[in-house]
Amino acid sequence: MPRTALILGHALGPDEEPIEVAPRQILRHQLTRLAGHGLHAQASLETEFVLFRGAYTPTSRVGLNGLVPVTVDNLDYALDHPPEYDRFFRRLQGSLSRAGMPVEAIKTEGAPGQVEVTFPYGPALPACDNHVVFKHAVRTLASRSAMTATFMAAPQTGVASGLHLHISLTRSGNPMLADQGGQLSETGTHAVARLLAALPGLAPLYAPNTNSYKRFTPGSFAPTRMTWGPDNRTCAVRIAGHGSGLHLEVRLPGADANPYLALSAAIVHGIERLLTPPTPCTTNAYEVVDAPVVPLTLDQARSAFRHSPVAREAFDKGVVEHYAHLAQLELDHHRGIVTDAEQARWFTRA
Incomplete structure (x- = not known):
């Protein structure tokens, strides 16, 4: 909006101190911990969303006879797009650029109506603000274009x-995840190991809703096991880039994740403890059977989070209890709701 300022404020309590559970x-707090080791996180957030024709209302149906994606084909890396796509891309890129948020790339993705937007690298906190x-x-x-965008996972x-989440670490401006030969450094190796050890117990921070866990399916390019590997998009942690630009891509968060919480979970790694990661995965990670499984449900994730020693060490006890409670509220909300899928499967068969 022209001639309009948008202010992001800190959440403070009655004592004018920051509210510790605020994302x-x-x-x-996690960035301060890193800084205590002389390290600073740089991040680029790459997110996907789906565009549907029409305006969504609480009574809208999605799919046949309801809201349908803007396209029906796989347009991943397509050169040509429908006119309404092109207009939306131009408006989005122009609006963000005028707001001081130039994008690195906007592209169509594999699913009908799906779009991916990537931003340039920068300091972690402003990346989440943006x-x-x-x-x-x-x-x-x-x-404004008679469409609805959804960031559901x-x-x-x-x-x-x-x-x-594309993440790199620097010390005094120097990249720390790559060695002089452009390979993963000792710091980078420890970071990967810490991530693989920590992330199974931190799932409510990067997969906050019951729907989030329906994304973790084989063949979806969302991980199903805690694996890592060089340029391997089937892994939970992908080693991306090359040379001094080598960095970690954490592929666990869904589009529905709060960026502050997801990035907080992703930088709770390999600093305080020197861990060794398992052998990197260079094949299809969906076929791996000896790596820890990504939590299958929010209920399972909540329980692991509450009892995670990593969560208790990295976050204030009140933070852990707060987000465990939010997960329980989400579970309670859905527990008694009968879905269309249940009716379709059992209405005349039960």
């Missing part, structure tokens, strides 16, 4: 939208 404060504004821009511009059966 932005949680990330600030992501919040970006999602607002996407929803607003889609609405699994908006339809067989569709998965992620929030991939």
Whole structure:
């Protein structure tokens, strides 16, 4: 919006101290911990969303005879797009650029109506601030174009939208994840090991809803096991880039994740403890059977989070209890709801 300022504020309590369970404060705390080791996190957030024709209302149906994706084909890396796509891309890119948030790339993805947007590398906290504004821009511009954008992790059966976190660490401006030969450094190796050890117990921070776990299916390019490997998009942690630009891509968060919380979970790694990661995966990670499984449900993830020694060490006890309670509220909300899928499967068969 022209001649309009948008302010992101800190959440403070009655004593004017930061509220520790606020997502932005949680990330600030983790960045301070890193800084205590002389390290600074740089991040680029790569997110996917799906565009549907029409305006969504609480009574809208998605699919046949309801809201349908803008396209029906796989347009991953396509050169040509429908006119409404092109107009939306131009408006989004122009609006973000004028707001001081130039994008690195906008492209169509594999699922019908799916879009991926990537931002340039930068300091971690502003990257998350910008992501919040970006999602607002996407929803607003889609609405003005008679479309609806959704950041659900699994908006339809067989569709998965992620929030991939590209992360690097620097010390005094020097990259720390790559050695002088452009290979993964000792710091990078420890970081990978810590991530694989920590992330199974931190799932409510990067997969907060019951729907989030429907994304973790084989063949979806969302991970199903805690694996890592060089340029391997079937892994939970992908080693991406080359030379001094070598970095980690954490592929676990869905598009529905809070960026501050997801990035906080992703930088709780390999600093305080020197761990050794398992053998890297160079094949299809969906066929791996000896690596820890990504939590299958929010219920399972909540239990692991509450009892995770990593969560208790990295976050204030109140933070752990707060987000475990939010997960329980989400579970309680869905527990008694009868879905269309249940009716279709059992209405005349039970």
